[in-house]
Amino acid sequence: MVKVELSAAEAIVLFEMLNRLVDGDMLADDAETQAATALIDRLEGGLPIVAGVDYALRLARAREELTEDIED
Structure with a gap:
């Protein structure tokens, strides 16, 4: 098991990004889709x-x- 700590902001943005990738069928294969879906569920x-x-x-x-904090 791997544990990753995220801030609330990071979790929300990551959740949205992963959903967009899965919904847009933008992942390379079924393994990526499964991994992304599992992470979405956990998030x-x-x-x-x-x-x-x-x-x-x-x-x-x-x-x-x-x-x-990102400089232009």
């Missing part, structure tokens, strides 16, 4: 928010948090 169970009315706002805030 979803531990997300600090529940998808709902304010989910888009929280996702936007998470993206902003992760990019605020």
Whole structure:
């Protein structure tokens, strides 16, 4: 077993990215799809928010948090 610790912002953004890759059929093979789906399930169970009315706002805030220290 491998354990990885993520901030809440990282988990939310990673969850969205993986869903987009799986939904867009952008993975190389069934093994990648299975690994991504398993990670999505684990992330979803531990997300600090529940998808709902304010989910888009929280996702936007998470993206902003992760990019605020990146220099242009």
